[in-house]
C-alpha cells in the first residue's frame with residue numbers, strides 16, 4: 176500500500192484510543208501525518224491543513240488487534256506506556272513505528288533494536304517506567320483528619336495510573352489518593368479497588384502540595400517536621416555532592432518533597 | 439514527649455549516618471495481612487545532599503557504647519550528647535514514616551549498651567513490635583551485634599529481611615590495633631551463623647513451603663577504607679571471599695571520614711578518600727556483574743587501583759592481547775570486558791546483531807562510551823584491526839580526554 180504525504184496535521188483527544196484512531200485514518204486515507212497533536216494539555220493548534228479526529232473504539236480496536244498479530248501483547252503494552260510520555264516527538268514516533276510494523280513481515284520488525292524507531296520506542300517507554308519507579312519513592316502522603324492518606328504529584332509524564340498497583344499492594348488497608356495536580360487526574364483507593372477521580376477546586380496548595388490546615392490530621396505537621404529533621408541529620412558535610420544529589424532527584428521534583436521545600 | 443523524640447531522632451540519625459549501606463532490595467515479603475511489602479527493588483525515597491539514596495530510616499537504637507573503637511564517633515571516650523529510643527518510640531516512628539511513604543522500612547543499628555546480648559534483645563524487641571503489633575511487612579535491616587548470643591541472632595534473622603555484621607577494618611591485625619575489644623572471631627562467627635541459617639531455611643522451605651524465612655534479603659557488611667593501611671588488593675580479595683564463601687549480597691565500602699583526629703592511631707586525612715572508594719565500588723561491580731575475578735582486577739604486583747581511570751579500562755590496557763573484541767562475533771563475556779560497554783548494552787548487542795552489523799550509531803544510542811570503547815572493538819566502522827595504537831598511546835589519549843576523571847564519580 177502506498178502512503179502519500181506527509182501533508183496533514185491530525186489532532187486527537189490525547190488518549191491511546193484517539194491515537195490509534197488517527198493511525199487507522201491515516202492508513203485508510205493513505206495520507207501520512209505531518210504532525211499529530213494531542214489536545215490534552217491545552218495545545219496551541221497551528222494554522223494549516225488540520226484534520227480533527229474523534230477517537231473511535233472500533234477503529235482503535237482494529238489497530239490494537241493488528242499490533243498484537245504482528246507482535247505480541249507485551250509489545251502493545253510497551254506502546255501504551257510509551258504513549259504516556261510527554262516528550263514532543265512521541266506521537267510521531269509511534270506513527271513511524273506502526274507504519275513499519277504494519278509494512279513488514281509478521282513478527283520480525285519489533286524485535287530489531289538496531290532499527291532507530293524500535294530503539295527509540297523502547298527508550299521512550301523506559302523513561303516513562305523510570306519515572307514511575309522514581310515516584311514509587313517520591314510520592315509523599317499526608318494523613319487527613321478522617322485517616323485518609325493523600326498526595327499531590329506533578330510528574331513529567333502522565334503516570335498517575337501506573338502508580339496505583341504499587342501503592343495498592345503496599346497500603347491495602349487504608350484509603351489513599353494520589354493526585355496529579357497539573358493534569359487534574361488522580362487515583363483513589365478505598366481498600367477494595369482503584370478508581371480514577373477528578374477533584375473540584377484546589378484541594379492541594381499548588382506551591383507546596385499540602386492540604387489545608389483544617390484537613391490535616393493533628394500529628395501531620397509533627398511527622399513532617401521529624402522527617403525534615405531526619406533528612407538534615409543524615410547528611411555528611413564532608414561528602415557534600417549536590418550535583419550528584421540533583422542528578423538523582425532533579426530540582427523540578429522538589430516542590431512536593433517536604434524535606435527539600437522546607438515550608 | 440514529642441520534643442523528646444525529635445531530639446533523639448536528631449542525635450541518633452546523625453550518629454548512624456556513617457553506615458553507608460542503604461539498599462532495600464532483594465526481599466519478597468507479601469502483604470497478605472497487614473501493611474506493606476518488601477518487594478520492590480531498591481526504591482529511593484530521597485537523596486541526601488551528598489548524593490546517597492535514602493531508602494530506609496537508618497538510625498541507631500542508641501549511641502551509647504561501652505566500646506572504644508578508634509574510627510567511630512560514638513566511642514565511649516567521646517564527649518557528646520547521648521540518647522536511646524524505646525522500642526515503642528522507634529516502632530511508632532517507623533510506621534508513621536512508612537505510611538507517608540517517606541521510607542521503605544527500617545535500618546536499625548546500635549552502639550553497644552550494657553552488653554551485646556542486652557543490645558541485641560532491644561533491637562529484636564523493636565522488630566517484634568513492628569511485625570507482630572503493627573503487622574508491618576515492610577523492609578527491616580538489622581545489625582547483628584558482634585558478641586551477642588547465637589539464639590538472639592537467630593531470632594533477629596527470623597524478624598528481619600536483611601542482617602549485617604560490619605567488619606569495618608579489612609584485616610584482623612589492624613582491627614585489633616584500632617578496636618582492641620574486637621577480633622575477627624566476634625565478627626565472623628555471627629556472619630557464618632547467618633549464612634548457615636539462611637541456607638538451612640532455604641532447604642527447609644523446599645520441603646515445607648510454610649517453613650520460616652531467615653533473612654530473605656541476605657546479609658551484607660561494610661569495610662572502612664583508608665583508616666588502616668590495607669591495599670585495594672587485600673580489600674578486593676576479602677570482598678571476593680565474602681561473596682563466595684559467606685554468600686554475602688553486598689559489601690559496602692566507606693571512605694573513612696576523619697573523625698577522632700586526636701587519636702594518633704588514625705591517619706591524618708584532610709577529607710574522606712572518595713575517589714578510592716568509588717574505584718572500589720567499580721571493581722566490586724566488575725566482580726558481581728561483569729564476571730571478573732578479584733585477581734584479574736589486581737594482583738600482588740599491582741595492588742592499588744588506578745585513581746585516574748576505571749578498573750575495567752586499566753585491565754584492558756594491561757591485557758592488550760585480548761582486544762579488539764569483534765562485536766559481531768564475540769561472546770557476551772568478552773563484550774562485557776570492553777571499556778565503555780555496560781551490562782545492558784552488551785545484552786542488546788548480543789541479542790540484536792543477527793539483524794545487521796553493529797555500528798557507531800547503534801552504540802551511541804545505547805549509551806556506550808565510544809571515546810573509550812573505540813580503541814577496543816571491531817564493528818561496522820572499524821572492520822579490521824586498523825588502529826595500531828599501543829596501550830601507552832591509548833592511555834595517554836584517554837587520560838588527556840578525561841581531565842576531570844578525579845572529580846567525576848560515576849560508575850564506568
Ligand code: SF4
Nearest residue numbers: 503505507510513549
Ligand atoms: S562498638 Fe560500634 S558503636 Fe561502639 S565504638 Fe565500636 S564501632 Fe562505635
